[in-house]
Amino acid sequence: MxxxxxxxxxxxxxxxxxxxxxxxxxxxxxxxxxxxxxxxxxxxxxxxxxxxxxxxxxxxxxxxxxxxxxxxxxxxxxxxxxxxxxxxxxxxxxxxxxxxxxxxxxxxxxxxxxxxxxxxxxxxxxxxxxxxxxxxxxxxxxxxAPDTKLGTFPGYQNVRLRHHELQRIIANDEPSWKDALSSVKGVYVITDLSNGRLYVGSASGEANGLWQRWSGYAHLKNLTGGNVELEQLRAGLGDSHIIGNFQYSILEIFDPKTRADTILKRESFWKLALDSRTHGMNLN
Known part of the structure; x- marks a missing residue:
């Protein structure tokens, strides 16, 4: 001892x-x-x-x-x-x-x-x-612990992750986070903390819900999840801008059996509500 x-x-x-x-x-x-x-x-x-x-x-x-x-x-x-x-x-x-x-x-x-x-x-x-x-x-x-503790999953309404935290959660397969994010589909928002601009996205068709979708953002060779808008920002400002400034939160969650078109309609609603097409990072 x-x-x-x-x-x-x-x-x-x-x-x-x-x-x-x-x-x-x-x-x-x-x-x-x-x-x-x-x-x-x-x-x-x-x-x-x-x-x-x-x-x-x-x-x-x-x-x-x-x-x-x-x-x-x-x-x-x-x-x-x-x-x-x-x-x-x-x-x-x-x-x-x-x-x-x-x-x-x-x-x-x-x-x-x-x-x-x-x-x-x-x-x-x-x-x-x-x-x-x-x-x-x-x-x-x-x-x-080899790194600072992040704690257990705080509830969907309390998720507010910086990019380095998202990396660690995904890389370490943090059990409570993986269980929670894998069990729901949802609409999420990415905030660029350097300027307040928002990007609204959704996990509507992924088998492992938000966990699968956010795994793409966490991967250092990806960072954008394949989103055209974020790829353009990455090309202009570099990987370090995303890693240093992006924050990830959840706007709305859905049962895994929810139809994709239902979730996409809600994604569209949140883009309108947050005006992320005109003043944010969404192009459509």
Whole structure:
């Protein structure tokens, strides 16, 4: 077993705390989702100060922050960074009471390192002194992923993928993503984040639905899925423009048995609704 403290040494153990974030106190979301998509909210989870001293930083100058990695279970936490801690003066309670400055310490492990606690923890012991965490929670290194984790499929209405993320999902056959995208046909939108222009397309006839259609976009030797409009853009601006600026989202999903002409009519509707022919990247 590789222990937590052996793998994540710190320069001043007595002045370091470890925080195991699970969810926002106001019920607005899970810590892992904030770490993935909302950096400010993620940082604020560890900046909160209460009147209960056992939940606060005390005299700690440094913090290692973790988010509960719920895809694996309640005992698993993923590393979210190391920070220098300073109190906000005058003291604030039940408010953001600390400033956190990101440190380079172990930054290569952010969103990659997953630790496993011996038993699930309740809400009260989520903030611990580094010097005693090994004895009290017996954390062990469970996984060091080769790349940053993307998480499980978030639901069709929440898909928002940059091109490098789409590449990894397709290349790694991410199970939850593959199952979800293979089980539906649909209409999707590609956004060029450099200028806001949109391209509306559909997976209407593919046997494996959106997964098959988006696999074409993910392939570095393709990138356009064979779309004439995107081929023209690629010829003019190069592969790097697509890889650096394209984002993929889902507008509408359909049962795999839905007729192709029904989906194509909906694709046409979305082109009109988003005006992607006049002000976007659709030519027809």
């Amino acid at each position: 590789i222990t937590f403290t052996d793998f994540l040494p710190v320069p001043e153990p007595q002045l370091t705390k470890v925080k195991f974030n699970m969810r926002a106190g106001d019920g607005s979301g899970e810590a892992w989702d904030f770490l993935m998509d909302d950096h400010e909210h993620w940082i604020n989870l560890s900046r909160w100060r209460t009147k209960q001293t056992n939940n606060n930083m005390g005299n700690a100058r440094f913090l290692l922050a973790f988010a509960q990695y719920y895809p694996y279970g309640p005992q698993y936490f993923i590393f979210g960074g190391a920070f220098e801690v300073s109190e906000i003066k005058p003291d604030r309670y039940d408010d953001l009471g600390y400033d956190l400055i990101p440190l380079p310490l172990h930054e290569d492990y952010i969103k990659r390192l997953i630790i496993k606690l011996e038993t699930p923890i309740g809400r009260s012991p989520y903030l611990r002194h580094y010097a005693g965490v090994q004895a009290s929670l017996n954390p062990e290194v469970y996984e060091l």
